[in-house]
Amino acid sequence: MSRRTVRVALAGLTLSAVMAACGSGSSAPTGAAVTLRLLTHDSFVLSDGLLADFTRDTGIKVELLQGGDAGTVVNQAILTKGSPQADLLFGIDSTLLTRALAADLFLPYRAPDLAHVDDSLLLDPEHRVTPVDYGDVCVNYDKQFFTDSGLAVPRNLLDLADPRYEGLLVVENPATSSPGLAFLLASIDEFGDGWETWWTDLRANDVEVVDGWEQAYNQAFSGGGASQGDRPLVVSYASSPPAEVLYADPPIDEPPTGVVESTCYRQVEGVGILAGTDHEAEAGRLIDFLLSTPVQADVPLSMFVFPARSDVALPEVFTRHAARPADVRELPAAEIDAHREEWIGRWTDLVLR
Amino acid sequence: MPRRWAIGLLAPPVAFLLAFFVWPVANIVGEGLRGDHGWDLSGVGAVLGDPHLRQVAWFTLWQAAASTALTIVVALPATQVLARIEFPGRRVIQALVVVPFVLPTVVVGAAFLTWVGPRSPIGLNLEGSVWAILAAHAFFNFAVVVRMVGGVWEALDPHTLEAARTLGASRTQAFRTVTLPALRPAVAAAAAITFLFTFTSFGVVRILGGPGRSTIEVEIYRQTADLLDLPIASVLALLQLGAVSAMLVVQDRLERRRPVTAVAMRPADRRPATGPAAWLWVAGNLAGMAVFLGAPLVTLVERSFRTPDGHGLAAWRGLAEVGADSRLFVSPLEAVGNSLRFAVAATVMAVALGGLAAAVLARRGGRAARFLDAVLVLPLGTSAVTVGFGFLIALDRPVDLRASPLLVPVAQAVVALPFVVRTMTPVLRAIDPRLHEAAATLGASPARAWRAVDLPLVRRAVLVAAGFAFAISLGEFGATTVIARADAPTVPIVIVRLLGRPGALNVAQAFALSTVLMLLTATAVLLVDRWRPPEGRRGSWM
Numbered sequence: 001m002s003r004r005t006v007r008v009a010l011a012g013l014t015l016s017a018v019m020a021a022c023g024s025g026s027s028a029p030t031g032a033a034v035t036l037r038l039l040t041h042d043s044f045v046l047s048d049g050l051l052a053d054f055t056r057d058t059g060i061k062v063e064l065l066q067g068g069d070a071g072t073v074v075n076q077a078i079l080t081k082g083s084p085q086a087d088l089l090f091g092i093d094s095t096l097l098t099r100a101l102a103a104d105l106f107l108p109y110r111a112p113d114l115a116h117v118d119d120s121l122l123l124d125p126e127h128r129v130t131p132v133d134y135g136d137v138c139v140n141y142d143k144q145f146f147t148d149s150g151l152a153v154p155r156n157l158l159d160l161a162d163p164r165y166e167g168l169l170v171v172e173n174p175a176t177s178s179p180g181l182a183f184l185l186a187s188i189d190e191f192g193d194g195w196e197t198w199w200t201d202l203r204a205n206d207v208e209v210v211d212g213w214e215q216a217y218n219q220a221f222s223g224g225g226a227s228q229g230d231r232p233l234v235v236s237y238a239s240s241p242p243a244e245v246l247y248a249d250p251p252i253d254e255p256p257t258g259v260v261e262s263t264c265y266r267q268v269e270g271v272g273i274l275a276g277t278d279h280e281a282e283a284g285r286l287i288d289f290l291l292s293t294p295v296q297a298d299v300p301l302s303m304f305v306f307p308a309r310s311d312v313a314l315p316e317v318f319t320r321h322a323a324r325p326a327d328v329r330e331l332p333a334a335e336i337d338a339h340r341e342e343w344i345g346r347w348t349d350l351v352l353r
Numbered sequence: 354m355p356r357r358w359a360i361g362l363l364a365p366p367v368a369f370l371l372a373f374f375v376w377p378v379a380n381i382v383g384e385g386l387r388g389d390h391g392w393d394l395s396g397v398g399a400v401l402g403d404p405h406l407r408q409v410a411w412f413t414l415w416q417a418a419a420s421t422a423l424t425i426v427v428a429l430p431a432t433q434v435l436a437r438i439e440f441p442g443r444r445v446i447q448a449l450v451v452v453p454f455v456l457p458t459v460v461v462g463a464a465f466l467t468w469v470g471p472r473s474p475i476g477l478n479l480e481g482s483v484w485a486i487l488a489a490h491a492f493f494n495f496a497v498v499v500r501m502v503g504g505v506w507e508a509l510d511p512h513t514l515e516a517a518r519t520l521g522a523s524r525t526q527a528f529r530t531v532t533l534p535a536l537r538p539a540v541a542a543a544a545a546i547t548f549l550f551t552f553t554s555f556g557v558v559r560i561l562g563g564p565g566r567s568t569i570e571v572e573i574y575r576q577t578a579d580l581l582d583l584p585i586a587s588v589l590a591l592l593q594l595g596a597v598s599a600m601l602v603v604q605d606r607l608e609r610r611r612p613v614t615a616v617a618m619r620p621a622d623r624r625p626a627t628g629p630a631a632w633l634w635v636a637g638n639l640a641g642m643a644v645f646l647g648a649p650l651v652t653l654v655e656r657s658f659r660t661p662d663g664h665g666l667a668a669w670r671g672l673a674e675v676g677a678d679s680r681l682f683v684s685p686l687e688a689v690g691n692s693l694r695f696a697v698a699a700t701v702m703a704v705a706l707g708g709l710a711a712a713v714l715a716r717r718g719g720r721a722a723r724f725l726d727a728v729l730v731l732p733l734g735t736s737a738v739t740v741g742f743g744f745l746i747a748l749d750r751p752v753d754l755r756a757s758p759l760l761v762p763v764a765q766a767v768v769a770l771p772f773v774v775r776t777m778t779p780v781l782r783a784i785d786p787r788l789h790e791a792a793a794t795l796g797a798s799p800a801r802a803w804r805a806v807d808l809p810l811v812r813r814a815v816l817v818a819a820g821f822a823f824a825i826s827l828g829e830f831g832a833t834t835v836i837a838r839a840d841a842p843t844v845p846i847v848i849v850r851l852l853g854r855p856g857a858l859n860v861a862q863a864f865a866l867s868t869v870l871m872l873l874t875a876t877a878v879l880l881v882d883r884w885r886p887p888e889g890r891r892g893s894w895m
Binding site for chain 2: 037042043063065066067068069071072075076078079080083085086099173175176209210211212213214215217218219220224225226228229230236237240243244246247248249250252304341352353
């Protein structure tokens with residue numbers, strides 16, 4: 001091939017790549033087909049083909065916009081209120097619920113399948129947000145470490161401040177991480193006004209603070225299959241042990257990690273129709289779909305959360321390895337909203353400065 | 354160049370920046386500064402009066418200055434070796450040097466912590482220390498110096514240097530009086546870009562600096578994305594823009610005080626190393642690069658093969674799969690396709706628009722041109738989250754562009770544009786006008802003179818700039834993450850999503866994909882470097 005041919009070929013490639021990039025940009029609706037846009041966080045995922053089933057059954061197409069973590073997308077939605085970039089928002093939880101409701105972000109919709117959802121999960125009595133799943137943020141521990149050292153696994157939050165557990169715990173910064181915030185809320189739920197004293201003790205006990213879950217679990221924690229750190233206690237999820245079993249190659253029978261169940265804080269996650277949408281009726285059908293049995297049965301293995309519906313069977317890896325704490329912690333959304341900034345500010349002064 | 358031409362050439366890049374940078378940023382900043390009843394500037398007092406934020410501003414400034422100095426000192430010797438000396442494998446190394454530049458910070462942070470974290474094999478724990486931040490910044494920006502300064506260095510006329518030596522100048526004297534003045538504009542440009550990058554550092558500071566350290570960029574992100582405190586975020590964004598503009602003004606002043614050195618540009622002139630001292634110099638530099646750049650990269654590759662009980666191919670086998678098991682909406686290999694498509698589109702836009710701007714800036718030196726030169730660099734000094742959120746509230750009219758996949762390459766082109774301009778302008782400026790005059794005297798038409806004199810040099814500048822633009826688009830994360838659609842994520846986005854999930858296989862797959870990104874970058878840069886003009890002075894180019 002002569003140099004000129006190479007050049008022409010390269011130019012052709014460039015052109016076709018640009019055209020391909022432009023071509024996929026034309027999202028003009030064809031005929032009467034409606035395309036719904038669902039704004040959600042980076043962790044949202046469903047098994048291959050599920051959304052296609054929805055399109056086949058209803059004729060409604062779904063386009064996903066993933067704009068960062070849960071807090072970021074809620075704030076995006078608040079910023080673009082009045083000219084929303086999507087028709088629905090999935091991923092709002094109790095920590096940001098009041099802020100979103102105060103901004104009149106959502107239109108009410110009552111899904112028939114809510115009958116199968118436990119009342120304790122209902123986020124909003126006016127149904128502006130429909131619960132889809134929930135997850136528990138809990139302290140996880142490295143089984144190997146506690147077997148080898150002979151130290152007892154901590155039983156509760158109070159134990160973590162005990163000098164026997166000095167230098168063993170890593171937590172996420174509540175200012176930058178959603179599990180970090182959940183853990184701070186768990187301590188406020190447990191100790192009330194005494195939470196500041198407990199954190200002061202925890203700091204004296206050499207707690208490590210990192211910015212996000214990835215650093216805490218993969219870099220500082222010692223227990224996960226790919227963990228690189230030396231701390232045997234970490235703030236993670238009740239569903240982290242089954243994930244360790246599922247994503248191990250070669251396969252393992254027992255997770256290398258366990259959960260301290262009394263530390264769990266519950267985060268309920270919901271979906272709402274964004275005010276300003278042109279497709280309110282179709283958006284309601286998508287909510288029905290998210291609460292339908294196939295999707296509810298899919299969320300444990302696709303997103304590592306528990307389905308909101310109580311009549312859906314859990315996969316075996318969940319029933320065997322996920323923690324199902326009998327009693328979980330939760331704070332009212334309005335209380336969180338009223339104090340979030342103040343608590344985070346106090347925490348920063350106590351623990352980081 | 355006649356004024357009318359200049360305006361015509363500048364219209365496209367200026368319009369592009371107005372639409373996709375100035376307008377979105379003005380919108381988001383304006384939103385923050387407008388209260389319910391007109392302008393509300395209470396955020397200014399809140400920021401300036403907060404001792405924490407003052408401390409953040411100071412840290413941002415000094416770590417950027419220190420990182421820039423360290424980057425230049427570490428990279429300049431290697432630049433000389435790669436630009437002036439011919440040795441086997443030089444081309445490949447020159448391409449590999451660009452790899453760190455495109456890797457997502459979260460991946461590099463993990464690789465750094467493997468070596469200098471709590472389980473360091475060399476017994477050096479730098480976690481949370483400022484040295485880890487400075488070293489990571491030098492690691493990332495090494496390529497900026499090697500390519501921007503190298504582009505000029507490789508073309509310096511060796512005869513001037515030889516003349517100085519013949520006239521009795523020592524090696525150091527000759528370097529100081531001949532080479533350095535000729536390189537100064539390129540070094541200054543590379544330093545400015547490195548400073549901007551490190552001034553707006555986000556991932557490196559968050560991962561390696563620990564939660565106690567923060568830059569203005571990190572604070573803007575927190576205030577915008579986490580807290581939605583737009584008044585504070587807007588004041589911080591203006592503070593950042595102000596600081597960056599001040600830096601550009603100072604640099605411009607310093608540059609103008611220096612006499613302009615006319616540099617005769619020639620095709621690359623590399624000579625084989627002769628003598629043991631020269632070989633030792635080459636070998637020492639290569640060894641240094643292998644440790645400083647190579648060790649973290651090797652770690653990434655190694656970790657992609659790691660399994661809980663040794664090493665294996667599990668992560669690599671999973672790369673092409675999609676479905677419940679891949680935890681993503683597209684297979685990682687599709688993400689590679691997205692990244693390449695976006696990068697090609699962004700490169701074409703950035704080089705075309707940046708080339709027009711550089712052509713004008715190289716020939717016009719007035720106040721307006723210098724102002725424009727500074728404005729063109731500002732996207733680098735602006736927080737990615739400011740631009741990303743600005744897109745969301747500004748680009749919904751007249752046509753709603755916010756969900757268009759075209760927006761991703763556009764955002765990447767905004768980030769790449771300053772590089773293209775800064776890389777091309779010094780080269781174009783260095784073209785000796787006397788060569789034009791000589792050509793004209795010999796009867797060549799202006800077009801013919803341009804073809805014979807400028808074109809070969811322009812080509813090289815375009816290639817260097819295109820390589821950069823391509824690498825930047827491949828690696829861009831901050832703005833892309835806000836606007837990428839779920840069905841078209843880029844490689845860095847998929848890597849970060851994989852790292853955000855528990856399970857050894859997810860982590861190994863993130864590193865496997867990082868390895869793919871490395872190979873992709875190196876190949877692209879190698880291809881661009883090799884894609885030489887078919888006609889002209891071929892012998893001396895190859």
